[in-house]
Amino acid sequence: MPTWLEVLLEPFSYAFMVRGMAAALMVGVVCATVGTYIVLRGMAFFGDALAHAILPGVAVGYLVGGGAREPLFWWSLVTAIAASIGIGAISKGAQLREDTAIGIVFAGMFALGIALISTVRDYTADLAHFLFGDVLGVSAGDLYLIAIFGGLILLVVFLFYKEFLVLSFDPLLAATLRLPVHLVETMLLVLTALAVVVSLQTVGVALMVAMLVTPAATAYLLTRRLPSMMALGALIASLSGVIGLYLSYYISIASGAAIVLTSTVFFLIAWAVRTVQRISANFYPKTDRL
Amino acid sequence: MGILKELRNPNISSHDTEHQEGAPILEISNLSVRYENAIALDDISLRVSTAERLAVVGPNGAGKSTLFKVVAGVLQPSSGEVKIAGQKPGGHICIAYVPQRSQVDWKFPVSVADVVMMGRIRKLGLLRWAKPRDWDYVRQSLRVVGLQDLAGRQISELSGGQQQRMFIARALAQEAELMLMDEPFTGLDMASQEDILQIIVELQKRGVTVLASTHDLNLASEHFDRVLLLNRRVFGLGPPQEVFTTDRLLRAFGGHLRLMQTESDVLALGDTCCEDETSHAHLA
Numbered sequence: 001m002p003t004w005l006e007v008l009l010e011p012f013s014y015a016f017m018v019r020g021m022a023a024a025l026m027v028g029v030v031c032a033t034v035g036t037y038i039v040l041r042g043m044a045f046f047g048d049a050l051a052h053a054i055l056p057g058v059a060v061g062y063l064v065g066g067g068a069r070e071p072l073f074w075w076s077l078v079t080a081i082a083a084s085i086g087i088g089a090i091s092k093g094a095q096l097r098e099d100t101a102i103g104i105v106f107a108g109m110f111a112l113g114i115a116l117i118s119t120v121r122d123y124t125a126d127l128a129h130f131l132f133g134d135v136l137g138v139s140a141g142d143l144y145l146i147a148i149f150g151g152l153i154l155l156v157v158f159l160f161y162k163e164f165l166v167l168s169f170d171p172l173l174a175a176t177l178r179l180p181v182h183l184v185e186t187m188l189l190v191l192t193a194l195a196v197v198v199s200l201q202t203v204g205v206a207l208m209v210a211m212l213v214t215p216a217a218t219a220y221l222l223t224r225r226l227p228s229m230m231a232l233g234a235l236i237a238s239l240s241g242v243i244g245l246y247l248s249y250y251i252s253i254a255s256g257a258a259i260v261l262t263s264t265v266f267f268l269i270a271w272a273v274r275t276v277q278r279i280s281a282n283f284y285p286k287t288d289r290l
Numbered sequence: 291m292g293i294l295k296e297l298r299n300p301n302i303s304s305h306d307t308e309h310q311e312g313a314p315i316l317e318i319s320n321l322s323v324r325y326e327n328a329i330a331l332d333d334i335s336l337r338v339s340t341a342e343r344l345a346v347v348g349p350n351g352a353g354k355s356t357l358f359k360v361v362a363g364v365l366q367p368s369s370g371e372v373k374i375a376g377q378k379p380g381g382h383i384c385i386a387y388v389p390q391r392s393q394v395d396w397k398f399p400v401s402v403a404d405v406v407m408m409g410r411i412r413k414l415g416l417l418r419w420a421k422p423r424d425w426d427y428v429r430q431s432l433r434v435v436g437l438q439d440l441a442g443r444q445i446s447e448l449s450g451g452q453q454q455r456m457f458i459a460r461a462l463a464q465e466a467e468l469m470l471m472d473e474p475f476t477g478l479d480m481a482s483q484e485d486i487l488q489i490i491v492e493l494q495k496r497g498v499t500v501l502a503s504t505h506d507l508n509l510a511s512e513h514f515d516r517v518l519l520l521n522r523r524v525f526g527l528g529p530p531q532e533v534f535t536t537d538r539l540l541r542a543f544g545g546h547l548r549l550m551q552t553e554s555d556v557l558a559l560g561d562t563c564c565e566d567e568t569s570h571a572h573l574a
Contacts, residue, residue: 176364
């Protein structure tokens with residue numbers, strides 16, 4: 001009978017598990033931080049569309065590189081930035097409703113990606129990695145890229161904290177104060193794109209939106225200030241990454257799905273807590289309410 | 291006295307664009323705004339002097355929000371001109387747009403003090419953080435509107451009147467000299483309306499010019515120096531008793547107004563609804 005300590009430490013005897021844990025931790029922090037703005041601005045659909053839209057870029061990199069994994073990061077980076085600015089432009093100049101226009105473009109791009117990858121024989125395993133993640137396949141080089149770009153994202157969020165805050169809360173105030181509204185808005189879109197690229201190997205394009213939205217939404221239910229929402233979201237996301245990988249290791253389920261399911265359970269717990277609080281507050285109204 | 295003087299940082303001018311000596315704080319000449327297939331504002335001209343209280347009165351869709359957005363410089367007019375202290379509105383940050391309460395997500399995770407501090411971010415500048423002096427501005431602005439004890443509250447915990455006062459505090463923290471209040475009385479009870487009216491008097495003492503849009507003819511006539519009767523074009527501008535004649539009101543409000551003849555007076559019942567008229571307006 002192994003002790004708890006052995007259970008906890010055993011996965012770390014494999015280098016790929018150590019790298020996977022490191023990647024999941026970093027991706028969790030980055031996605032939850034950027035995800036805070038996505039949740040507050042109601043951009044979940046944009047994040048989902050963006051993640052799917054990078055598949056053709058990944059596919060071209062995959063075909064050109066003959067299946068090599070290293071260049072895929074850069075291919076997805078270029079595609080994601082182009083897609084984020086493109087989708088941002090669609091939502092401004094659309095003849096149709098914004099969500100319709102985004103839906104058409106992202107499904108088309110996603111199909112193009114699948115079509116490109118399917119030209120390769122025995123493509124299903126690789127396609128599954130792009131769609132659902134392959135965090136255990138993260139290399140040391142990938143880890144450096146995640147650390148550098150993840151650090152860059154956090155730095156930009158820190159430096160432009162108050163501009164992002166005002167733009168998200170009251171765009172009209174941002175405009176009357178003569179802030180460079182379009183620039184700040186584009187920066188947020190590009191940050192989302194970078195977060196998607198950094199997380200690509202961990203959860204894949206199909207589950208990406210969960211990393212962006214679920215931990216941040218969980219924190220939204222439990223906090224009242226933006227910095228604490230970011231911090232708690234980052235904590236929940238990292239915990240989900242680590243717990244998910246343990247689950248994946250011990251009960252042999254896909255790692256990306258295990259991480260997302262864990263964060264979903266966190267969300268459900270927070271939601272249940274809030275609901276019970278609301279109901280009990282109705283039963284016992286506070287006397288000092290304003 | 292003189293919070294603006296106390297608050298003003300002598301090192302930074304409160305506006306990027308220099309104010310011209312002797313020019314009125316707001317001068318609008320022949321202003322028109324057209325959307326694709328509708329005229330929102332037609333040939334508006336008006337002059338407002340410093341520390342004046344002007345009520346902008348008109349039915350829904352009269353273009354009140356549009357007028358404020360053009361003055362704030364976030365919406366470009368189709369023709370005509372707006373001058374703030376003799377200069378184009380584009381460079382000024384001395385103008386504050388005090389939004390309708392319905393335009394804001396009240397569950398946003400920010401405190402009252404956080405929102406008031408937002409008024410100062412242009413003063414702070416990029417890549418700079420609030421200093422103790424900026425927090426002093428926030429505290430003093432909250433004191434003027436009587437919210438100093440609620441600074442740490444999450445904004446959803448405020449009542450409607452407190453929410454409105456918080457936005458006025460934000461405009462004060464911005465060191466605004468011209469405040470554009472979009473429907474500040476809508477949806478508030480009498481006591482809260484009274485609070486806002488007293489704050490507007492206080493602002494006037496401090497040299498702040500206030501333009502407030504409202505549906506409420508009684509409020510406008512009792513508490514403002516002049517009224518602008520607007521329904522896409524100007525139907526009257528001047529002291530309330532001159533502008534609010536039965537004839538003019540009927541023309542401006544059309545079928546939305548009920549007039550009741552009483553023994554001594556005409557009682558005007560304005561339209562009661564207050565839907566957002568800005569949905570078709572675009573930011574410049």
